[in-house]
Amino acid sequence: MIRLLRELQGRLREAGLPEGEALDLLALAAGLPRKALLLRLAAPPAEGVAEKAFALLKKRLSGYPLQYLLGEVEFFGLPLKVAEGVLVPRPETEGLVELALALPLPPRPRILDVGTGTGAIALALKRHLPEAEVFATEIDPKALALAQENARRLELPVSFLLAPLTGGLSGLDLVVSNPPYLPEGYKEVAPPELRFENPLALYAGEEGLAVARPLAREAAKALKPGGFLLLELAPENVHTLARELQGQGWEAEVLRDLAGRDRYLRARRPPQEAVGQEGALRGPEVP
The missing domain is CATH 3.40.50.150 (Vaccinia Virus protein VP39)
Incomplete structure (x- = not known):
């Protein structure tokens, strides 16, 4: 999942948003707490996680607040x-x-x-x-x-x-x-x-x-x-x-x-x- 995380970070950085939000988006897409995600970054993403992550990213890039995404x-x-x-x-x-x-x-x-x-x-x-x-x-x-x-x-x-x-x-x-x-x-x-x-x-x-x-x-x-x-x-x-x-x-x-x-x-x-x-x-x- 490291490659996916880096791609999310790059897209956020290009948009002028904190790249640290990528970890939140990926954790939300994977259905995992941030700490649990960090322990699994070396593993490939489960099926559907990348799609969910990019859908969340798209919404965030539209200006939708990260806090609302996280709830x-x-x-x-x-x-x-x-x-x-x-x-x-x-x-x-x-x-x-x-x-x-x-x-x-x-x-x-x-x-x-x-x-x-x-x-x-x-x-x-x-x-x-x-x-x-x-x-x-x-x-x-x-x-x-x-x-x-x-x-x-x-x-x-x-x-x-x-x-x-x-x-x-x-x-x-x-x-x-x-x-x-x-x-x-x-x-x-x-x-x-x-x-x-x-x-x-x-x-x-x-x-x-x-x-x-x-x-x-x-x-x-x-x-x-x-x-x-x-x-x-x-x-x-x-x-x-x-x-x-x-x-x-x-x-x-x-x-x-x-x-x-x-x-x-x-x-x-x-x-x-x-x-x-x-x-x-x-x-x-x-x-």
């Missing part, structure tokens, strides 16, 4: 099922989880992941903060069902809500989200992989802040005084929202991802006296 992606050490039309968790979002885990949260924090998609953020936080009460909202029923399936498989109890933004929750210590943040104009230059993901999870108006802005307004009511808002945004718009929140009395700062790009917004809700009486901000709490 699974690893996020913060968790194996998550993924499906076409639901946002694929990105490595940058793992940085958002790391920032959340570094916050000075209370011993039993109430956490909300807004726009949960596959459930990646909520499930990673529940795994590493088992004492936390974790909620997750989503407006896409397909994505919500996938997140619930991932939670069952991983045996991580998260309360999922089919609702927009904060879903009317209150008394929260942390609101975290990877909301849609790409400007609509980005569609003209977007890589082909994005065609297969839900545009509602990607694009957010002319500036890319059509979701993040109302989310911040709701977070001001949903968070306890001194609670945290943590967002992943685009380098082009994260400073804009940070300045707006600072003008509203929030403590807000922009943090960089591993590639050195301005990516994350970490903000702290103003103390009670800066935003009015707490009773006017709180809605019904979820037991």
Whole structure:
């Protein structure tokens, strides 16, 4: 199978795609885990494996995401099922989880992941903060069902809500989200992989802040005084929202991802006296 693997690698390289994906495609075609495939590379491919591998390659070269072909992606050490039309968790979002885990949260924090998609953020936080009460909202029923399936498989109890933004929750210590943040104009230059993901999870108006802005307004009511808002945004718009929140009395700062790009917004809700009486901000709490 070494010759077949090299041919797949060459085709991927010519297309500007990582040649390391060839091993994933070949393993999928052979019906074997990657490790098992590595032990059998010296053997000839079984009947039909080459045909399946080239069919998978053709689909991948069309721009179809590798994660959808595999049906699974690893996020913060968790194996998550993924499906076409639901946002694929990105490595940058793992940085958002790391920032959340570094916050000075209370011993039993109430956490909300807004726009949960596959459930990646909520499930990673529940795994590493088992004492936390974790909620997750989503407006896409397909994505919500996938997140619930991932939670069952991983045996991580998260309360999922089919609702927009904060879903009317209150008394929260942390609101975290990877909301849609790409400007609509980005569609003209977007890589082909994005065609297969839900545009509602990607694009957010002319500036890319059509979701993040109302989310911040709701977070001001949903968070306890001194609670945290943590967002992943685009380098082009994260400073804009940070300045707006600072003008509203929030403590807000922009943090960089591993590639050195301005990516994350970490903000702290103003103390009670800066935003009015707490009773006017709180809605019904979820037991």
